[in-house]
Amino acid sequence: MSDISKSIPKSDSAGKIAGETIYIGDMVLDDMLHAMTLRSVHAKARIKSIRLPEMPEGYFIVDHRDIPGDNCVNIIFDDMPVFADGKVNYIGEPILLAAGPKRKKVKEIIDSIEVEYEPSEPVFGYSKSVVHHEFEKGDAASVFCKAERIIKGSYSTGYQEHIYMEPQGVIGLYEDNKTTVIGSMQCPYYIKNAVVRTLGTGQENVRVIQAATGGAFGGKEEFPSLMGCQAAVAANKTGKPIKLIYERTEDIETTTKRHPSRIDFEAAAGEDGSIEALRVRVFLDSGAYIGLSGVVLQRAMIAASGVYTISNLSVSGDVYETNTVPNGAFRGFGAPQMFFAIEMFIHHFAIETGQDPLALRKRHLASMGDPTSTGGTFRDPIIMGDMIQKAIDMSGYDEKIAEYSKPGDHRGIGMSWVLHGCGFTGSGEQKHIKAVVRLRKEKDDMVTILAANTEMGQGAMTTLRKIAAGVLGIPIEKVIYNNPDTDLVPDSGPTVASRTVMIVGGLIARAARQLKEKWVPGKEILVEERYRQPDYIEWDEDKLRGDAYPAYSWGVNVVEVEVSPVTYEVDLKGIWAVYDIGKAIDERIIIGQAEGGLSQGISYGMTEVMECREGRIQQRNMTDYIIPTAGDCIPMEIVIMDNPYPLGPYGAKGAGELPLVGGAPAVALAIENAIGKRIDRIPATPEYIMELMENG
Amino acid sequence: MVRSYIPKSYGEALDILSKGDLTIMAGGTDLMVKKRNRAGLLPSFQKDVLFLSGIKELSYINKENSSVRIGSMTTLEEILYSKQIPSLLREAAAIMASPGIRHTATLGGNIGNASPAGDTLPVLYLYNAMIIIESKRQTREVPIEEFITGPGRTTFGPGELIKEIVLEEAKFNVLYYKKIGGRKTDAISKVSFAAGAFARNGIVEDIRMAFGAVSPRVARDRGIEDSIKGTPAAGILDLAEEIRNGYGNIINPIDDQRSNAKYRKKCCMNMIDDFLGKVFAEQ
Numbered sequence: 001m002s003d004i005s006k007s008i009p010k011s012d013s014a015g016k017i018a019g020e021t022i023y024i025g026d027m028v029l030d031d032m033l034h035a036m037t038l039r040s041v042h043a044k045a046r047i048k049s050i051r052l053p054e055m056p057e058g059y060f061i062v063d064h065r066d067i068p069g070d071n072c073v074n075i076i077f078d079d080m081p082v083f084a085d086g087k088v089n090y091i092g093e094p095i096l097l098a099a100g101p102k103r104k105k106v107k108e109i110i111d112s113i114e115v116e117y118e119p120s121e122p123v124f125g126y127s128k129s130v131v132h133h134e135f136e137k138g139d140a141a142s143v144f145c146k147a148e149r150i151i152k153g154s155y156s157t158g159y160q161e162h163i164y165m166e167p168q169g170v171i172g173l174y175e176d177n178k179t180t181v182i183g184s185m186q187c188p189y190y191i192k193n194a195v196v197r198t199l200g201t202g203q204e205n206v207r208v209i210q211a212a213t214g215g216a217f218g219g220k221e222e223f224p225s226l227m228g229c230q231a232a233v234a235a236n237k238t239g240k241p242i243k244l245i246y247e248r249t250e251d252i253e254t255t256t257k258r259h260p261s262r263i264d265f266e267a268a269a270g271e272d273g274s275i276e277a278l279r280v281r282v283f284l285d286s287g288a289y290i291g292l293s294g295v296v297l298q299r300a301m302i303a304a305s306g307v308y309t310i311s312n313l314s315v316s317g318d319v320y321e322t323n324t325v326p327n328g329a330f331r332g333f334g335a336p337q338m339f340f341a342i343e344m345f346i347h348h349f350a351i352e353t354g355q356d357p358l359a360l361r362k363r364h365l366a367s368m369g370d371p372t373s374t375g376g377t378f379r380d381p382i383i384m385g386d387m388i389q390k391a392i393d394m395s396g397y398d399e400k401i402a403e404y405s406k407p408g409d410h411r412g413i414g415m416s417w418v419l420h421g422c423g424f425t426g427s428g429e430q431k432h433i434k435a436v437v438r439l440r441k442e443k444d445d446m447v448t449i450l451a452a453n454t455e456m457g458q459g460a461m462t463t464l465r466k467i468a469a470g471v472l473g474i475p476i477e478k479v480i481y482n483n484p485d486t487d488l489v490p491d492s493g494p495t496v497a498s499r500t501v502m503i504v505g506g507l508i509a510r511a512a513r514q515l516k517e518k519w520v521p522g523k524e525i526l527v528e529e530r531y532r533q534p535d536y537i538e539w540d541e542d543k544l545r546g547d548a549y550p551a552y553s554w555g556v557n558v559v560e561v562e563v564s565p566v567t568y569e570v571d572l573k574g575i576w577a578v579y580d581i582g583k584a585i586d587e588r589i590i591i592g593q594a595e596g597g598l599s600q601g602i603s604y605g606m607t608e609v610m611e612c613r614e615g616r617i618q619q620r621n622m623t624d625y626i627i628p629t630a631g632d633c634i635p636m637e638i639v640i641m642d643n644p645y646p647l648g649p650y651g652a653k654g655a656g657e658l659p660l661v662g663g664a665p666a667v668a669l670a671i672e673n674a675i676g677k678r679i680d681r682i683p684a685t686p687e688y689i690m691e692l693m694e695n696g
Numbered sequence: 697m698v699r700s701y702i703p704k705s706y707g708e709a710l711d712i713l714s715k716g717d718l719t720i721m722a723g724g725t726d727l728m729v730k731k732r733n734r735a736g737l738l739p740s741f742q743k744d745v746l747f748l749s750g751i752k753e754l755s756y757i758n759k760e761n762s763s764v765r766i767g768s769m770t771t772l773e774e775i776l777y778s779k780q781i782p783s784l785l786r787e788a789a790a791i792m793a794s795p796g797i798r799h800t801a802t803l804g805g806n807i808g809n810a811s812p813a814g815d816t817l818p819v820l821y822l823y824n825a826m827i828i829i830e831s832k833r834q835t836r837e838v839p840i841e842e843f844i845t846g847p848g849r850t851t852f853g854p855g856e857l858i859k860e861i862v863l864e865e866a867k868f869n870v871l872y873y874k875k876i877g878g879r880k881t882d883a884i885s886k887v888s889f890a891a892g893a894f895a896r897n898g899i900v901e902d903i904r905m906a907f908g909a910v911s912p913r914v915a916r917d918r919g920i921e922d923s924i925k926g927t928p929a930a931g932i933l934d935l936a937e938e939i940r941n942g943y944g945n946i947i948n949p950i951d952d953q954r955s956n957a958k959y960r961k962k963c964c965m966n967m968i969d970d971f972l973g974k975v976f977a978e979q
């Protein structure tokens with residue numbers, strides 16, 4: 001086979017382009033009932049009573065009393081109920097489902113239910129800590145004691161909503177003692193485990209099937225478990241297929257989002273201008289339930305020193321509960337918040353101490369063999385020096401920054417450096433996920449990949465097939481990858497954390513090697529591989545010490561802007577990026593991830609405004625929650641480096657999240673350069689830029 | 697049960713309108729959003745609906761003497777590409793919505809919707825647009841300033857519809873149009889501004905300014921305009937503060953989920969300055 005990176009048509013494209021792909025919203029089953037959700041209108045209240053209308057024949061109400069097992073959605077931290085039981089903790093919290101054959105009637109039922117609430121004082125802001133972590137590297141405390149000069153900075157970031165093209169949706173059905181959930185999702189086994197628990201039943205009685213999934217961005221990591229449990233309970237109660245599909249507005253208002261954050265820094269400046277010690281404090285808003293916020297916090301904290309080596313580090317962080325819609329997984333998972341903050345801070349530190357930011361950053365840039373923030377080791381070659389030079393050459397950064405820094409020039413250029421730890425944090429893969437994959441060869445020599453990972457538009461299906469076909473040395477057409485069905489595939493783990501190609505692809509490559517050795521034409525053969533953590537990895541989950549990730553992907557992003565002094569609007573003028581993701585398994589797919597991710601990161605940094613007032617989301621539709629259109633995007637120049645990672649398939653590392661992570665700091669630094677004023681929060685909207693330009 | 701009427705001719709449309717209280721649907725790009733229901737359910741129209749967009753007789757752009765007559769069912773895309781249309785209106789059409797919407801959205805609909813953020817409106821105000829309203833019984837002509845009385849409110853009587861829009865000729869040698877939205881396409885204006893001036897031999901003979909999305913109706917003040925007319929272009933920047941203060945009194949933007957009052961007002965003031973600077977340069 002020729003170079004694996006050479007692009008091939010994506011497996012899922014033809015059906016999508018032809019409009020033939022069946023999404024969950026398109027599925028119609030016999031006897032199917034439509035379900036709608038009754039939701040809390042208070043941020044915090046006790047439910048005193050619920051008055052139901054007279055129910056017509058064939059219509060049902062499903063609530064917490066119908067749950068045979070735990071009224072708790074299984075997501076790392078067990079605090080979110082499947083249906084509210086006597087109290088509500090955020091506006092939009094699901095109380096019950098109404099279901100029936102006609103959507104119109106179901107809506108009338110929902111509209112006529114009367115709930116009597118006894119509201120109480122909701123909690124907002126960073127006041128009620130529910131998770132705390134901290135870790136140290138070196139001895140920051142004694143450096144601070146002796147420090148001559150301490151520089152401070154405080155940065156805040158807003159919500160980000162996924163706006164996957166297809167809103168959330170599932171169908172639950174119950175047949176012959178077995179409950180099946182079909183839906184738009186990233187993690188079939190998460191839903192399966194959640195449904196097993198909520199139904200209080202055995203693993204063998206629950207089956208989860210992924211339907212074609214129209215985008216996810218992390219929004220379909222843990223959230224579908226809630227809907228899956230609700231639909232499963234409803235299907236068990238009624239004995240009929242239950243279809244639960246969200247409207248766009250409902251989806252925006254009530255599903256998880258990126259955690260708003262505040263990050264405070266204190267840095268002790270050494271005599272030579274370097275950062276001798278860094279103290280970092282992270283505040284994350286989890287919304288009403290913790291869910292996986294503690295893990296998001298960890299990823300943010302571990303990234304506290306960015307791509308820089310800082311010898312003395314003291315990091316602490318808290319997750320704060322508020323009476324707002326729960327926040328959850330989103331591409332980058334805590335890293336986008338931290339990289340915005342650290343990249344701004346190192347600039348601000350340099351400027352305050354009278355240094356060239358680029359020179360300071362280069363001085364602290366991590367190299368191979370350096371200890372990581374958590375005292376692990378960067379074991380693999382770091383080629384950031386080359387990458388930075390490439391980005392500078394492509395973009396003309398040096399000349400431009402000199403020119404644009406002149407007073408009165410409203411053009412600006414900014415550069416961010418990022419890394420992203422690939423796969424689960426710490427020993428997550430080994431201890432919690434324990435991925436298994438199988439390959440099955442049929443008599444006709446077709447090979448099926450048996451794994452639970454999902455195609456959501458990102459190219460997993462194509463990439464994983466390519467890896468198997470490449471190792472086996474057979475044409476790609478001979479390798480099959482179907483949407484996962486938990487009755488047919490083993491648990492290879494969730495499709496999250498930039499792990500699919502590196503970890504699952506790695507297992508598939510190993511399984512393919514095994515199969516190749518055993519290959520006998522015309523014979524059925526089944527092979528299996530299980531995840532084994534590299535021996536050298538050591539991680540202390542409680543102290544957050546050791547190697548937080550098996551490998552890192554790296555990126556350099558440059559954004560050029562022009563800010564209008566009349567309207568304060570930001571025009572993108574140029575975008576360049578250089579990424580080290582080990583090896584591209586398919587170049588076009590990687591460029592797609594890079595361009596999409598970087599766009600999403602840039603608009604996180606300058607465009608996407610979502611505010612919550614008194615617990616109510618203000619931007620509730622796509623008119624008001626602004627994401628970029630094709631008209632807002634400009635051509636990008638992206639270079640993918642070759643730096644194979646020995647344990648990844650063909651040398652591949654993670655690529656899905658990396659490009660998003662550096663978008664916001666690059667554009668925020670560009671705006672800062674354009675207006676000559678310090679930016680401390682994102683999104684850097686025209687309204688905020690006006691304040692800065694007019695008031696300094 | 698709501699009934700739908702699809703008339704074959706303009707006459708038939710007027711006939712149908714004369715017999716009942718109907719909702720008029722042009723391109724439907726505002727109406728279908730307003731009447732939207734949950735997915736899978738029919739939109740929630742309360743009245744019978746008259747579909748006007750197929751009436752060819754209402755789709756035209758004619759230059760007559762010095763004015764331009766535009767049929768109400770002319771789409772934004774047609775306006776965008778017509779050489780007969782003043783460039784400011786074409787500019788406004790060009791940054792409205794996105795191509796798909798522009799192919800069905802009509803000029804009549806933008807006026808009928810009467811949103812203070814309707815993007816053609818400031819330009820129509822600038823050209824002293826007359827709205828030709830017709831029913832089976834009568835035809836009346838109303839200046840756009842009188843036709844739109846508030847957000848979503850117009851002076852429609854029963855059985856009436858917008859037949860055409862007439863733009864008065866205006867001679868400008870300085871033109872200015874800016875729409876500020878949250879993004880470059882498919883955005884509702886936070887603020888929009890249309891302005892034109894005619895300066896000859898160093899004297900400002902005509903000057904007009906109209907602001908969208910910053911008050912319940914498009915804001916235009918002929919008193920301020922008249923006070924500038926006749927002054928030397930070279931001295932216009934000296935008047936800037938007075939002019940800004942004048943408009944400051946009639947521009948009352950709000951805080952909402954798309955922007956805030958302070959920003960909207962500040963942008964208006966900046967755009968006035970920017971425009972006056974261009975007039976100054978024209979002397």
Ligand SMILES: Cc1cc2nc3c(=O)[nH]c(=O)nc-3n(C[C@H](O)[C@H](O)[C@H](O)COP(=O)(O)OP(=O)(O)OC[C@H]3O[C@@H](n4cnc5c(N)ncnc54)[C@H](O)[C@@H]3O)c2cc1C
Nearest residue numbers: 722723724725726727792793802805806808809814815858
């Ligand atoms: C995605 C999207 C983007 C948009 N972007 C913009 C934008 O950038 N700028 C902007 O200004 N608007 C925008 N709009 C709004 C809309 O497209 C425009 O207002 C358009 O001009 C409406 O025209 P229409 O023919 O679709 O009107 P319709 O929706 O058919 O009608 C609008 C109103 O006018 C009345 N009406 C229509 N025709 C007549 C008539 N002949 N006589 C009497 N009453 C009539 C209707 O009864 C209704 O009340 C956007 C809409 C969408 C969906």
